[in-house]
Structure formats: structure tokens, C-alpha cells
Amino acid sequence: MGGLQVPMEHVQVLAALLFSCGLLGLMLRRNIIFMLMSLEVMLNSAALAFVAAGAKWGQADGQIIFLLILAVAAAEISVGLGLVLQIQRRFKTLDMDAANRLRG
Amino acid sequence: MNSLALIPAFPLISAVLLMASTGRLPRQLAALLGVGSIGLSAFCVASVAQQFLADGQVREITLWTWMAVDNFTPGIAFYVDGLTIVMMSVITGIGFLIHLYSVEFMETDESFCRYFAYMNLFVAAMLLLVMADNLLLLYLGWEGVGVCSYLLVGFWYRDPDNGKAARKAFVVTRVGDTAMALGLLLLFTELGTLDIQPLMAAANAKWQVGDSLPVLATALLLGGALGKSAQLPLHTWLPDAMAGPTPVSALIHAATMVTAGVYLIARTHELFLLAPPTMTAIAWIGLATLLLAAFTALAQNDIKRILAYSTISQIGYMFLALGVGAFSAGIFHLMTHAFFKALLFLAAGAVIHCLHHEHNIFRMGGLRNRLPVVFASFLIGSAALAALPFTSGFYSKDSILLAAWSLPEIEPTLWAGGLLGALLTAIYSFRLVFIVFFGEATTEPDKQAGWKMAIPLIILCVLAAMGGWISQPLSNVFPATEGHAGVAHTVEYIGIAIPLIGLVIAYLLYLGRQVSISTITESPAGKALQKFWFSGARIDDLYHNVLVRPFTGFARLCRNEPVDLLYNSVVKLIQMCHRVLASLQTGELRWYATSMVFGLVLLIAIMLRNAS
Numbered sequence: 001m002g003g004l005q006v007p008m009e010h011v012q013v014l015a016a017l018l019f020s021c022g023l024l025g026l027m028l029r030r031n032i033i034f035m036l037m038s039l040e041v042m043l044n045s046a047a048l049a050f051v052a053a054g055a056k057w058g059q060a061d062g063q064i065i066f067l068l069i070l071a072v073a074a075a076e077i078s079v080g081l082g083l084v085l086q087i088q089r090r091f092k093t094l095d096m097d098a099a100n101r102l103r104g
Numbered sequence: 105m106n107s108l109a110l111i112p113a114f115p116l117i118s119a120v121l122l123m124a125s126t127g128r129l130p131r132q133l134a135a136l137l138g139v140g141s142i143g144l145s146a147f148c149v150a151s152v153a154q155q156f157l158a159d160g161q162v163r164e165i166t167l168w169t170w171m172a173v174d175n176f177t178p179g180i181a182f183y184v185d186g187l188t189i190v191m192m193s194v195i196t197g198i199g200f201l202i203h204l205y206s207v208e209f210m211e212t213d214e215s216f217c218r219y220f221a222y223m224n225l226f227v228a229a230m231l232l233l234v235m236a237d238n239l240l241l242l243y244l245g246w247e248g249v250g251v252c253s254y255l256l257v258g259f260w261y262r263d264p265d266n267g268k269a270a271r272k273a274f275v276v277t278r279v280g281d282t283a284m285a286l287g288l289l290l291l292f293t294e295l296g297t298l299d300i301q302p303l304m305a306a307a308n309a310k311w312q313v314g315d316s317l318p319v320l321a322t323a324l325l326l327g328g329a330l331g332k333s334a335q336l337p338l339h340t341w342l343p344d345a346m347a348g349p350t351p352v353s354a355l356i357h358a359a360t361m362v363t364a365g366v367y368l369i370a371r372t373h374e375l376f377l378l379a380p381p382t383m384t385a386i387a388w389i390g391l392a393t394l395l396l397a398a399f400t401a402l403a404q405n406d407i408k409r410i411l412a413y414s415t416i417s418q419i420g421y422m423f424l425a426l427g428v429g430a431f432s433a434g435i436f437h438l439m440t441h442a443f444f445k446a447l448l449f450l451a452a453g454a455v456i457h458c459l460h461h462e463h464n465i466f467r468m469g470g471l472r473n474r475l476p477v478v479f480a481s482f483l484i485g486s487a488a489l490a491a492l493p494f495t496s497g498f499y500s501k502d503s504i505l506l507a508a509w510s511l512p513e514i515e516p517t518l519w520a521g522g523l524l525g526a527l528l529t530a531i532y533s534f535r536l537v538f539i540v541f542f543g544e545a546t547t548e549p550d551k552q553a554g555w556k557m558a559i560p561l562i563i564l565c566v567l568a569a570m571g572g573w574i575s576q577p578l579s580n581v582f583p584a585t586e587g588h589a590g591v592a593h594t595v596e597y598i599g600i601a602i603p604l605i606g607l608v609i610a611y612l613l614y615l616g617r618q619v620s621i622s623t624i625t626e627s628p629a630g631k632a633l634q635k636f637w638f639s640g641a642r643i644d645d646l647y648h649n650v651l652v653r654p655f656t657g658f659a660r661l662c663r664n665e666p667v668d669l670l671y672n673s674v675v676k677l678i679q680m681c682h683r684v685l686a687s688l689q690t691g692e693l694r695w696y697a698t699s700m701v702f703g704l705v706l707l708i709a710i711m712l713r714n715a716s
Contacts, residue, residue, distance in 0.1 A: 023701060
């Protein structure tokens, strides 16, 4: 294996940082679009961790899981965008705090 | 024979039609149905009465068996003898006149249809009551008229006071009806039938005069009669029942329903003859009621309340007659009273109608020239009520007093009390006439009584004046009372003189002003006395304090009963938990996400801790 060798730990730290960014974004942003974007970041950080682990141990599983995550993300975003359209149409805003009609 | 079944059927069908129309019928059609059905019914009664007078035969007809339980098979069956003929004639005849009068009286009322539906239903139930062949069917009619009375007293239901009066009428009579139901049960368990004629025969065969069971049974029946006929101690509902429209008061609370108690006792008189203590009680209750109500009538100032107390007092006379065994005199007074009291109520209704619903007699006055027909009616009605010579009331009241005089056991106390009542009757009835129709005018009538009001008034005037000469076909119904041949002429002369003395006293007090009435009522004793009688001898207050207030207090106590406390605390706990958990459900997506994250962190922390 040639090229630039990145240590495993660096990749895992990056993945953890990305995941935390996504998580914070999910918890703090109010706009539904940004929340979906944060979700994508979180999914991709997990995928990064898988790929890195797969490369380290020379297993194909990591890349297969990456493909699976890609498919999940695509499915999720297609449903999510449909919801975004409905929310915009119904509440005339993308602020998720406005959509709280199910409160107890 | 079928015309017998038609008599109650006409008003019943008409009532059903009027109710089914839910007020959408045009007024003319509703009036035609309402009045016409009673007219047809009256026509049938007339033909039945004519046949009866011709052949004197008792008519019986069984339409169908109501229910059959073992050997208890009451039928929808009618029994028509002289007594029933008299009652049916009064109900349909006077009922027809009052319905005709109502068309004009109620013409601007929005619930015109409902009014005639209730009135027709009442007439049907009342006919059922008097025609019934067994006591159970009689009881059905009895409760039917009670319901109609309730509905019509509370007819103008938008005023809560009227609803209260209706409830009072219903509840107070229910007290008596419960006693009556117990009486019926007792009669059935003892004698095994409720058909009136076999029942009388069985009672006569099984019981002797003086046995205790007939006393108990008749006392229970008497309870029902006291409630329905507004006698002491269950009379308090009748003055309040005046909240209904005036023709209702004329038909139900003067001419027909309130005399149902008298009818019941007359119908089962053979039973009552087996129980002399009950008979004595009836006579004394009648006397007490007639005096108390007459005194109370003297102090009232609402025209309808005066007439209501007067009705109570006159029914007291009927009970007095029944109690001394003069059944035909009692029924005779029932009939003449129906004539003149219906007349008085209708005339009072005309006054109220023409004076913008004014009820206070002291705000009337001088109406003699401006409402001549009404004045003439009122004068004739009052004369008959006061039993001035040769009016209808004179003959009936005289025969009651003579019967009371000739009763051997009870010394002339009953007779003297009745005479005092007659004196008071004359005073209060002419007090009413003098205050309302003489003196200075204070209110101007804004309309005159039309022909639909005038014709019933004129016909009733004739009946009230001449009704004393009608002979009733009762000779086969009641045991013959011994003639009054032995009565001294002095007794008769006193009976004639007393009402005239009352008239003179009323004249001196209220019209001639030779004796100032205000000096009597202004004195402390007079004031207290007037207040006492104005409140109806405080009986309403007594009932309120002794019965109503403890009951409502007890009910309020039960509302917070300790057993419920346990169950309520469980409910409270669950509600509290619900509130706490529901507050977590904010409906905000970010809140859910955040709580999931923290939950996850917590779980991982626990897992790591356990793993290490």
C-alpha cells in the first residue's frame, strides 16, 4: 500500500468530531433543512469510521457498510425532503419549533 | 256502544297529531283540531247521556286486555253509570268552552300548538280516569292528568319560577299518589281484583264495618285524593299552580282535575262506608281545609290566588259532604262548582288578558263599565260561589250543610263550621268583585274580549245561574240518604241568610266604606293577622323548614361522603401523574432528539461502568 498513510487514530478522532458536529447541529438548529444536513453529516462520519476500520484490517466489510449507509442516507433524504415540502406548505415556515401540535 | 271508546279517543288522537306536528301546523288548523276534537267528544257524551237517561242502563265495554299476569288481568275497559255521565259531561262540556276560549286567549302565544296538544292530552287522560272500569286504568288516567298539569303549569317555562311551581305541583301530588298506589296494592293482595264493581262486592263480602283493613286501605286511597284535590295537608301546590295560563287554571285547577279526589271517593264509596273512622276524618279534613283556605283567600291580592284558595275551600265542602255520607250532594257541588269556578277563572282571565297581564286586584278597579260582559260573568260567578239564593251554588251548598246538620253522630260543629265558611266565602268573593269592578279606575283596558271569549262566558253564566236545577242521574249509584224532612225550617233560613250577611259585610268594608278596612289592617294585631293569612297560614314555610331544608342539607352532606374520598384520591393521583408525563410531551422535535441523546449517553455510561 503506497501513498499517504494516515494513522487510524486521526481518522477516528475526525469521525468523532464530525459526529459531534452533526449531533450538536441536530440539537441546536431550528431549521429543518439544517437538521437534515446535520443528519447527513452524522451518517457520513459513521461511514468514515467504517471505511477507515476496513482499510486498517484489510476487510471489504467496511466499504460494503459504507455503500449501505449511502443508500440509507439517500432514502432518508428523499423522505425528509418530502416532509420539508409538506411542512413549508402547512406552517409557512421551516422552523421546527412551530410544528409542535402534538404536545401533551 | 263504540261511541264510548270514541269519547277519549278523539282528544287523544288530536293530541298525538298536534304533538307530531311539532308546532308547524298553521294556527287555524291547530285550533280546529284542538277545539273540534273536544267538540266531537262532547257530542258523543251527549248521545251516550241521552241514551242513558232514556233507559237508565249501565254501559260496560272492554276494548282489550291491558296485561295478563296470572289471575291479574286489568283491561282497557270502560264502565259508564250515572256518576261517570255527570263527570264526562262536565269534562267535555266545560272543556269544550274552555278550549274555545283558549283560542283567543292564547292567540299571540308562540307555542299555540303545544298548548292545545297538552290540553287535549289532559282531557283524554281525565276521561280515562272517570270512565275506567278498574282502579289500575283509573290510576293511569290519574297520573296522566298529573303529568299534563305539570306540563301546563310550567307552560311558560322560560321563567324559572313557573318551572318551580310545576315541580312543586308534581312532587306534592306525588306524595299522595304514592299512598294511593300502596292502597291499590293492598286492595289487590287482600281482595284479588282491581275491577271496581267486583272489588266493592268482594270488600262487602269479606269485611265488616269497623274492621281495620278497610280503614287502612281507604286511608291510603284518601291520601291520593288529598294530594290531587289539594286538601290539607297537601294543598300547598294549588296556589302556585296558578303560574300556568288562566284557561288551564279554569279547566285543570278548578273544574276537573282537582275534583278527581272527590270522584275517587265517590266511585269507591262502598269501601269508604266500611270504614267510619276514615269518613269522619274526611269530614274534618274538609272542614279544616275549607276554613283555612277561606281565611287565606281573604288576605290575598292576586286575583288568581284568591280563586285558587277559593277552589281549595270549595273542594273542602265536597269532602265535607263525602265525609258525612252525602255523596250525591258532594257530586252536585262538584258540578255546580265546575260551572261557576270555570266561569270565574275565565272572567278573571279576560280581565288579565285585557289589562296587560295585570294580576294585582288593587291595580284594577272601576272595570264595571268598560268590560260589561266580563263584569256580568264575574258577578254571576261570585253570586254562585257565595251561594246567594237561587244560584247554582246555593242549592248544592245548602244540601251539603243540611246533610252535615242531619248527621246524627257528630254534633252540629260541622254544620256551624260550614256556615262560617259560607260567610267567609261571601265576604271574599264580593271583596273581589267590589275591588276589581267598582271604585275608581286605575288601569285602562287595551282591548275587549272577543266572541270566542264572550260565548263561553255567557254559556257558563247561564249554567252557573241555573245549574242548580239540573237533576243528576245518581239515584242508582249512591245509597239513598234520608230526606231532610226532619230539618227545622230555622236551619234552612240560617243557611239562606248567612251568604247575604257576608255580602252586606263585604259591601260595608270594601264599597260603602262605612267601616274603614284600613283601620283594621293597620292595627298591629290586624297587620300580623293579615300577614299570617297572606302567607297561607305559614304552611309553606313550615314545609320548607321541616322537609325541604333538612333534605337539601342531607343531600349536600352526601355530596362529600367519606367513602368517595378514597376513590377520588386514586383519581387525583392518576391525574397528577398524567399531568407530569404530559408535560414531557412538548411536541418539539429538538427536545425529543436531545432527550434521546442524553438517554443514550446515560445508557452507554452505565454499560461502560458495568463492563469495567
